[in-house]
Amino acid sequence: MIKKIALITPINGDWAYDSYMALDGLIQLKKEKPDIEFFISSDPYRKHPFPAIEYALPKKEFIEFAKNADLILLFWCKKDTDSKLAEEIGEWNKTAYVDGSEWGMNKGRDFAVQREVLSGEYKDWGRIDDKMLSLCPLYFRREKPYIKGVTPLPYGITSTFTKYYEPAKPKDIDFFCVWGQDEYPLTRRYAEEILVDFCKKNGFTYHVEKTKNRDEFYEILSRSKVGVSIGGGGYDTARFWEILGNNCLLLTERIDILEPDSRELDYERIYQFNNLYDFKYQLEKVAKFLREEYAKTDLLPEYQEIMSKHSSKARVLKLIQEAEVKLKKDEENGKLCSIVVSSFDGNADIWDPFFTLFFRYWPNCPYPVYLITNRKEYSDKRVITIKVGDDKGWATNIRNALKDISTPYVINLMEDFLIEKPVNNRYIQSLVDYASLNKIAYIRLLPNPGPDKYFLNDLSLGEIDKKSSYRTSLHAAIWGKKVFLDLLVDGENPWNMELEGSKRSQAITEPFLSVKEAVLYYYHRTGVIRGKWMYDAVRLCKREGIKVDLKKRRIDYGWKINSMFDQIRKHPLLKRVGSIPALGWIIKKTSRSLVGLISNRGS
Numbered sequence: 001m002i003k004k005i006a007l008i009t010p011i012n013g014d015w016a017y018d019s020y021m022a023l024d025g026l027i028q029l030k031k032e033k034p035d036i037e038f039f040i041s042s043d044p045y046r047k048h049p050f051p052a053i054e055y056a057l058p059k060k061e062f063i064e065f066a067k068n069a070d071l072i073l074l075f076w077c078k079k080d081t082d083s084k085l086a087e088e089i090g091e092w093n094k095t096a097y098v099d100g101s102e103w104g105m106n107k108g109r110d111f112a113v114q115r116e117v118l119s120g121e122y123k124d125w126g127r128i129d130d131k132m133l134s135l136c137p138l139y140f141r142r143e144k145p146y147i148k149g150v151t152p153l154p155y156g157i158t159s160t161f162t163k164y165y166e167p168a169k170p171k172d173i174d175f176f177c178v179w180g181q182d183e184y185p186l187t188r189r190y191a192e193e194i195l196v197d198f199c200k201k202n203g204f205t206y207h208v209e210k211t212k213n214r215d216e217f218y219e220i221l222s223r224s225k226v227g228v229s230i231g232g233g234g235y236d237t238a239r240f241w242e243i244l245g246n247n248c249l250l251l252t253e254r255i256d257i258l259e260p261d262s263r264e265l266d267y268e269r270i271y272q273f274n275n276l277y278d279f280k281y282q283l284e285k286v287a288k289f290l291r292e293e294y295a296k297t298d299l300l301p302e303y304q305e306i307m308s309k310h311s312s313k314a315r316v317l318k319l320i321q322e323a324e325v326k327l328k329k330d331e332e333n334g335k336l337c338s339i340v341v342s343s344f345d346g347n348a349d350i351w352d353p354f355f356t357l358f359f360r361y362w363p364n365c366p367y368p369v370y371l372i373t374n375r376k377e378y379s380d381k382r383v384i385t386i387k388v389g390d391d392k393g394w395a396t397n398i399r400n401a402l403k404d405i406s407t408p409y410v411i412n413l414m415e416d417f418l419i420e421k422p423v424n425n426r427y428i429q430s431l432v433d434y435a436s437l438n439k440i441a442y443i444r445l446l447p448n449p450g451p452d453k454y455f456l457n458d459l460s461l462g463e464i465d466k467k468s469s470y471r472t473s474l475h476a477a478i479w480g481k482k483v484f485l486d487l488l489v490d491g492e493n494p495w496n497m498e499l500e501g502s503k504r505s506q507a508i509t510e511p512f513l514s515v516k517e518a519v520l521y522y523y524h525r526t527g528v529i530r531g532k533w534m535y536d537a538v539r540l541c542k543r544e545g546i547k548v549d550l551k552k553r554r555i556d557y558g559w560k561i562n563s564m565f566d567q568i569r570k571h572p573l574l575k576r577v578g579s580i581p582a583l584g585w586i587i588k589k590t591s592r593s594l595v596g597l598i599s600n601r602g603s
Contacts, residue, residue, distance in 0.1 A: 002320050002327075005038040006066035007055075008085050010077035017155055017238055018100035018142060019075040023052060024158040025316030039065050041085055063089055071323050074136070076100045078125070083132075092364030093330065096138035096323055098153065101126050108143065108235060109185075117145055134424045135364050137330050138323055142236045146259065149426055151322055154236045154257045156315035157245035157307065163215075164222035165246045167300060174204040174290060176224035176248070178211060179239075187253070188230045191279050195228065198283055204290070221246045225294065226286055229253070244269075244310065247303040251279075251286055264309070267302055330429070334366045337432045337478065338407040342398055343415035344391055345374040349552040350415045350528060353541050355380060360544070362423040367411070372401045395492040402485055409435055410479050411445070414494075416527035417476060419520060420540055427459075427519060428478075434459055435478055441510035443478040446522070451514040464512040471512055472501035476520045483508060532556035 030036045039057045072095040103126035107113045116122035140153035182189040199206040211217040227243030229252040236257040249269045271282040386401045451462025487501045527537035533555045541548045
């Protein structure tokens with residue numbers, strides 16, 4: 001049960017509406033459930049309708065509270081989303097991202113923009129934040145698109161909206177129509193002109209002048225029978241909910257904030273239009289209702305239903321319920337798989353670089369992380385050390401370690417797989433779930449080599465042929481633990497396992513699969529070969545601010561120099577010269593000698 005909630009609010013106090021809605025909803029919820037505890041990371045500098053300062057903690061205290069909270073909410077803001085504070089807290093596995101972004105300037109209705117969004121090319125406001133989608137187990141969003149992994153969370157009705165509304169208070173204004181701006185879209189300006197002309201001709205009262213402040217705005221709205229809403233920056237607008245919150249009829253452009261088959265906003269009081277022709281038609285329809293039916297219609301029961309389902313408290317309850325379900329599922333997923341890092345005491349100098357990069361680029365890893373050693377302990381509370389004693393060879397060591405691991409699946413890594421890009425945790429969880437549900441033996445996470453055959457699935461996986469030479473490649477992969485144990489032969493080293501294990505795997509009926517694009521990006525040649533650091537691996541560590549002990553092992557420049565000379569040899573001019581037999585032989589011999597000379601000096 002979620003009872004402690006930390007709200008990471010925008011840095012400079014210029015909160016998006018989602019932040020206000022969540023805080024207001026929690027304040028209302030606490031009146032019913034006093035055991036709910038919540039705090040915010042910063043109080044807005046500007047004045048606002050409720051005392052947020054009561055719930056603000058100094059940074060140090062807030063971080064401590066957040067680490068022990070059941071749920072952390074990270075709120076979007078145009079320029080000041082406090083993602084750095086979320087990183088400092090480091091509890092991504094229980095962090096939900098609340099994305100209140102919108103397209104701006106009515107761009108969301110542009111089909112070209114929609115296509116760019118769906119293809120992942122769109123980089124402006126309103127886009128899906130791929131980093132947050134990967135890091136956070138929950139991603140709530142007020143605007144479409146609601147792609148896989150994104151949960152709709154439209155605006156709701158806060159207590160401030162209803163500040164002046166009283167059921168017994170008479171409504172003496174027929175139509176209320178006030179915009180923040182009327183340039184995007186111009187539909188706003190034209191609709192207002194049509195409304196004013198219609199009211200003048202038909203004897204209806206109206207209010208279209210901008211109000212002096214929010215209090216005056218809500219006071220006038222509380223007296224209005226009909227409110228007009230047309231989106232500006234996005235599909236979902238506060239105006240829409242302000243009108244419903246004051247028990248008004250709603251004349252609105254076509255509602256496009258929920259999925260097409262949703263019935264959450266099927267209310268008799270809502271009149272929708274697609275264009276100005278429809279607007280005029282619905283305007284006449286609403287006017288007829290005001291003349292003939294309004295006085296004798298009891299709107300209160302429907303209003304009470306709206307408030308019960310769409311208040312800020314209802315939104316917060318939905319958010320909490322979604323979080324409880326997802327976090328419980330993730331907890332169960334965490335029991336399916338473990339990370340196993342294969343090593344031995346002789347490579348202890350590699351552990352710090354490996355784990356620094358591992359947790360930097362996979363901070364929300366939901367699986368227990370094990371390190372295989374002989375007798376040494378790695379001092380990091382996030383890592384469980386399995387000591388196997390005397391070194392009896394790679395296969396025997398890992399076989400003995402696997403006996404101490406209870407999960408049915410493991411992700412096997414070598415200690416020199418230096419991760420250099422963010423890991424898509426959500427996708428890996430999907431792969432583990434898929435492997436468990438479909439009895440998959442092996443899923444390679446780095447396609448080196450890639451799959452050989454088509455395999456029916458929706459996770460972009462292909463099948464590895466039974467006769468593939470490296471079917472049991474020890475690049476990063478999800479292994480069924482039983483299959484892994486069955487294939488291990490005491491005394492074998494990793495290279496034996498890749499070659500001979502591939503032959504043995506032909507007897508296994510469960511599928512061996514591979515991703516088509518890398519899920520774990522790590523230095524591709526592995527960081528250490530034949531006991532020496534690879535040159536580019538050392539450069540990676542330097543770039544990441546990680547110290548490497550070069551007294552323990554030296555750098556092998558050979559691979560890098562070979563690669564450089566390969567590029568030189570492929571130059572069109574040298575290729576032409578090299579085609580002359582004598583000159584070609586001299587160039588080849590000279591380049592090999594230089595590579596050998598520089599490599600030996602460098603190492």
